[in-house]
Amino acid sequence: MEKIYTQSLLYDFYGELLTEHQRRVYEEVVFDDLSLGEVAEELGISRQGVHDMVRRTEKALDKYEEKLGLVRKFLSLKDKVNEIRELTEDKKIRKLAEEILEEF
């Protein structure tokens, strides 16, 4: 799986458990593709400080996944729900399947 996809899923599931500061730095570096230098300047900290914060945030997200396994469960859920959609033409069932995927 692409690293950026895994990172997005981890962030979707556990981002709320991070501090606002962690979220901001992580989003800017990982999703908005700003350079460490740009983020460092914006926040008035060192490039190394930004780098460390991103690494610590990654570790925190991995730790949450280790404990709760939501990304793993969600991917399995998605596979199973998609299988259900492929197995039936029933509109009600297909609608429920879509609602399930949207909710997570």
Add this chain to the structure above:
Amino acid sequence: MEKIYTQSLLYDFYGELLTEHQRRVYEEVVFDDLSLGEVAEELGISRQGVHDMVRRTEKALDKYEEKLGLVRKFLSLKDKVNEIRELTEDKKIRKLAEEILEEF
């Protein structure tokens, strides 16, 4: 919904995020129905200490639910999957539906 059921769900989803000590005290008081006095004696702390720890653990669990909403999402998933099961006799679909519920 019965309080004990909500407590079980919250604990199932977020228990791993608690400390081992929190888990032990919470389990003994809430699920094993030991008295505050019994748990206090066992751990060598005051009844008030046990009481406070249970309250703090409840608050922590509520906070996680506020942030991640897994219990709410799970209950909605369960409803939808059960609806799917009622809508079809297709064995493959029903098996997938059961697997989904078992996984969470």
